[in-house]
Amino acid sequence: NRHVVVFGVDMTTTQREGGGVCPATDADGTCIDGLYTNVVVDDDGRHGSAGVGMEEDEDGEGEGMRNPVVLPSDEGDDDDDHAEKNGSCADEDERCATYAKSGGCKSNPGYMTYHCASTCGTCDAVDAAAKAAEFAVKDWNTAPCKDDEYECKEWAVSGECEVNPNHAVHRAWSATRRPRVFLYCDMYHSSSNQFGIGQRVGSEETKARIAQSIEYMKTVWTDEKFLSVRHRCMNQHEDCSFWASSGECEKNPSYMILQCAPACSTCEKLDISQRCPIEPGNEVIWKAGDLNALMERIVDDADGSGDYVQYNPTALSRPKLKRDGTPAPGVEKDGPWIVVLENFVSPEEADRIVEIGKAQGYKRSADVGKEKPDGSHADHVSESRTSHNTWCKEASCYDDPLVAPVVERVANVTGTEVKNAEYLQLLQYEPGQYYRQHHDYIFHHRRLPCGVRILTLFIYLNDVEEGGGTRFNRLGITVQPKKGKAVLWPSVKDEHPEEKDGRTDHEAMPVLKGIKYGANAWIHNRDYKKAYESNCQ
Numbered sequence: 001n002r003h004v005v006v007f008g009v010d011m012t013t014t015q016r017e018g019g020g021v022c023p024a025t026d027a028d029g030t031c032i033d034g035l036y037t038n039v040v041v042d043d044d045g046r047h048g049s050a051g052v053g054m055e056e057d058e059d060g061e062g063e064g065m066r067n068p069v070v071l072p073s074d075e076g077d078d079d080d081d082h083a084e085k086n087g088s089c090a091d092e093d094e095r096c097a098t099y100a101k102s103g104g105c106k107s108n109p110g111y112m113t114y115h116c117a118s119t120c121g122t123c124d125a126v127d128a129a130a131k132a133a134e135f136a137v138k139d140w141n142t143a144p145c146k147d148d149e150y151e152c153k154e155w156a157v158s159g160e161c162e163v164n165p166n167h168a169v170h171r172a173w174s175a176t177r178r179p180r181v182f183l184y185c186d187m188y189h190s191s192s193n194q195f196g197i198g199q200r201v202g203s204e205e206t207k208a209r210i211a212q213s214i215e216y217m218k219t220v221w222t223d224e225k226f227l228s229v230r231h232r233c234m235n236q237h238e239d240c241s242f243w244a245s246s247g248e249c250e251k252n253p254s255y256m257i258l259q260c261a262p263a264c265s266t267c268e269k270l271d272i273s274q275r276c277p278i279e280p281g282n283e284v285i286w287k288a289g290d291l292n293a294l295m296e297r298i299v300d301d302a303d304g305s306g307d308y309v310q311y312n313p314t315a316l317s318r319p320k321l322k323r324d325g326t327p328a329p330g331v332e333k334d335g336p337w338i339v340v341l342e343n344f345v346s347p348e349e350a351d352r353i354v355e356i357g358k359a360q361g362y363k364r365s366a367d368v369g370k371e372k373p374d375g376s377h378a379d380h381v382s383e384s385r386t387s388h389n390t391w392c393k394e395a396s397c398y399d400d401p402l403v404a405p406v407v408e409r410v411a412n413v414t415g416t417e418v419k420n421a422e423y424l425q426l427l428q429y430e431p432g433q434y435y436r437q438h439h440d441y442i443f444h445h446r447r448l449p450c451g452v453r454i455l456t457l458f459i460y461l462n463d464v465e466e467g468g469g470t471r472f473n474r475l476g477i478t479v480q481p482k483k484g485k486a487v488l489w490p491s492v493k494d495e496h497p498e499e500k501d502g503r504t505d506h507e508a509m510p511v512l513k514g515i516k517y518g519a520n521a522w523i524h525n526r527d528y529k530k531a532y533e534s535n536c537q
């Protein structure tokens, strides 16, 4: 009963006419020999199957690692010079007899036990190691080393595996010369099971790419720097190696480097902070003090001389003291900036944005969900947010003659740049719809090239018959929607613009009557647009 491991799927094989084994058949029974890389599993059971370990538990981390493989030791075998020859396995080194005569089975068990198993009488130990190897390989597929947990280093693999299928067992040595992880050499070399879905082999180029991935994955599994990504570095498609060999890693990197990371040798990119580094030149737009400076410019210089007079700015909440140390007139309670700007958009601009939103189609809004294996975050539909939205991220929206000036204005009024802003998020609330108390600051942005959200400028695009106010829960302030009006508030602290200011929690109160249309402009501390283009937001 022979089995073939085809990319982790253990298939009973059919015997072909002429005696050859067909590794797999397609739907109509035609042998597809040669199409896949595979490992023949012999009757003696020495070649275990290596399951594909793609399942992830809810936190995307996989299950905890099982205990490191415990390897057999030859302790107690103090009579190795007279060890009986054991016919059930062969020596691998022709000098075994010589070594054994000078006490090698005992003095150098790490080598002798496995290379001179017959001479030293340790075939059972080799078999046990072989079994351990099966588990090692299985665990290697399915059981990630969690950072700082267990003895990940002991999972080192050997780099000395020769391309010789008769060498059943090879081993890695730790610094202490104790064998640690055993692998079947032939399994290791002829299968790519270890790195996700088995690969279709159509050409020599594809085969070469698989061989290259295997070499690369040895490094991934031994080099510290891959610790956080190695367990999720897997080919997610059977054609990854074929595509990689045809240049797709370069032509189509946004798919390939994540979904075919072993084939593209891009495991490190599964760590979003490595894939999405904050490059030199991508500076923060705000230093300490810039928030207060901006808001004072908007509110206090609008007495007829400033640029902002047309918006009739009002601070519903602000710090008690001005930057020059004088008390802000009439301000009793110290608070974060909440500033209302009248007529921020014209009625024509408001109508046009709503019209584009309707044409695009509003869909149920989602929050930021769980981290995905590639380090980005999934969308999450929840009861805390029942509104519908769409994004102004196509040129047909943001380049519209009535929309482009609004996007520009957001940057000008806030002293930021268009590249720092997310594409406008267009919102629609029907009666009963709301967005419960939340904060717009998103923690994981801190280590991403877009930086954190520093400001929200929320634009009301119509008059709402009843309800639908924006309520700042901790401040007891509610802003009523009014067509063209905007409300501007920070998500961060003046003195630490990377840190969240929890005081600006807010919610969109349920609409009671009519429909509410609005738009969010979220402004980031670094270049958001570039991050967006590179899938790094």
Ligand SMILES: O=C(O)CCC(=O)C(=O)O
Binding pocket: 427, 435, 440, 458, 468, 469, 470, 471, 506, 507, 508, 509, 518, 520
């Ligand atoms: O609709 C509103 O008034 C506020 C919406 C909001 O806070 C958000 O979308 O983050």
Ligand SMILES: [Fe+2]
Binding pocket: 438, 439, 440, 506
């Ligand atoms: Fe919000």
